[in-house]
Amino acid sequence: MTTTTRVLSLLTLLPIAMAQADDGGISFWLPGQFGALAAAPVAPGWSLPLVYYHVSASDNKNAVVPRGGRTVVGLDAKADLLFASPTYTFETPVLGGAQAAISAVAAVGRSEASIDATITGPRGRSFSGSTNDSLKGGSDLYLLGTLKWNHGVHNFMAYSMGNIPIGAYDPNRLVNIGLGHAALDAGGGYTYFDKTYEFSAVAGMTYNWENTDTHYKNGIDAHIDLSASRFLTSQTLVGLVGYYFEQVTGDSGSGAVLGDFKSRVAGIGPQVGHFFKVGDEQWYANIKGYYEFDAKNRPDGWNLWATLVIPLEGKK
Template identity: 70%
Template sequence: MSRIPSLKRLVAVRLVTVLVTACSPLVLADEGGISFWLPGQFGALAAVPTKPGWSLPVIYYHVSADESADKAFPRGGRGRVTAGVDAKADLLFAGPTYTFAEPLLGGQAALSMVAAVGRSEVEVDATLTGPRGRTISTGVSDSLKGASDLYPLATLKWNQGVHNFMVYGMGNLPVGAYDPDRLVNLGLGHASMDAGGGYTYFDKKNEFSAVAGMTYNWENTDTDYQNGIDAHLDWSASHFVTEQTHLGLVGYFYHQVTGDDGSGAVLGDFKSRVSAVGPQAGHFFTVGKELWYTNLKGFYEFDANNRAEGWNLWLTMAIPLGGGE
């Protein structure tokens, strides 16, 4: 039977998804109050070093969110503004990851490339007049099946007893399904870069993790819209009730610190924010000679402003592939 001391070195639950609008609540564009950073993607044991070699994190993500009918949101090109949005998405993320055995700056480096496939759908109560007096319509819906952008991720981790530290950087390569005239997309339509750091306390019985970062977005040239700079914090707190199973809470805070810009920002700076909290359960188990990990967590959102509010569910499987020793 695997023991907790080995877990710290063999597997770390780094929810290596980078998320994306491909998974975000409305799967539209940044100008809709949707961020490149998908809040909640980092979780339990986020900064703990892992076993060297190849691994394959696979994540199923479901989200359901809506926007009040009395609030307007920019959507896509030509100055379109919508109100009363109800959206759902089901995405499957995979992030092949290589963790280096040779130390870098005294820490452990890893590289990932994350992408998703899935389906998103949205229903809009009203599409309002744009800046050029375009059509007002009601009862509009849209859905899309396809692939997301590509999200490269790099991490560097250090361990000092029960204390673990991490820095990371990730980006968005806009190659996914995107059309500025659609109400729903699986790609952003522009490049983004996110960077930050994290900490995990892990004493073999209890863990606490927090990862903070900031996002810079380049302009979406299709819509002449540039999202502002975003700040975010993901956190996890859990207790190992057995050597293999831990239970606890997760949460996140997201806050846009600078306003949106460009001729397409017809609603002004449109700063957005949202917070969330929910339960989690994680379990380590062996398959052959390898130690796998699965985690189920859910978030209930609150305190949203200029952003959809709802709930989301993550089911993660971390699969070690070996080849690093």
């Protein structure tokens, strides 16, 4: 395998499924999870992407939002999560030459939040005054499948991703790491790559099942992740990343006391990536960050991703 092909195959392992707790304004889909060269085929075999994710977000001090089964005011939240995504890419093409891959994703981490006031709680209980909560634990199990087609500099992808809700979740807590309900996301993407420049766009939609503990059902979400970068050398790239997320149908269920509560948010920021040798293997590290804006009915702030991609097949 040439150096250029190896660069391509490792870099495209970065799209990884991630999610957070879901209630009015915090979505199953984590914007920004698809990155550079998202739709380009990769080297077959096993790989292990690891991602450290930090998020800091807050609401307007007067904003009223549903959170963890409560209706809260003045939310300020932070989280640090470490995701592992063992991935297997099949060597035999399917469906007209498509390359298939499957990933299982899970995380451990810590989440914390504070609020100025709680108006109503789960099961009709009332709260008041400032409070905070923190939690260490594991996430749900997320399953991702992709199909990718290559036609010269043009690359296309279809994907689907869902969760098994087994993570740390308690409807009576202010913060959770598990989702508390099932969800399914599907979509497609495109990557242009001529070995110097790349542009990637991945769009999808999310369907959420009802959280039976809080009787809250998020509406259908639409989202797009974007990347544009340039390879300064065959080992180093720099560029920009961005995303846009918008809820297209309203929340529902008896727990949706604020009505449809449609949310949206946009983000943009820089990225840099670098390839380096560990023994005979070529590893890849990437750092990207997003500053959020144009938020509605959703906490906004900034988030940072630090990614390490480990090939497990040895030198090819």
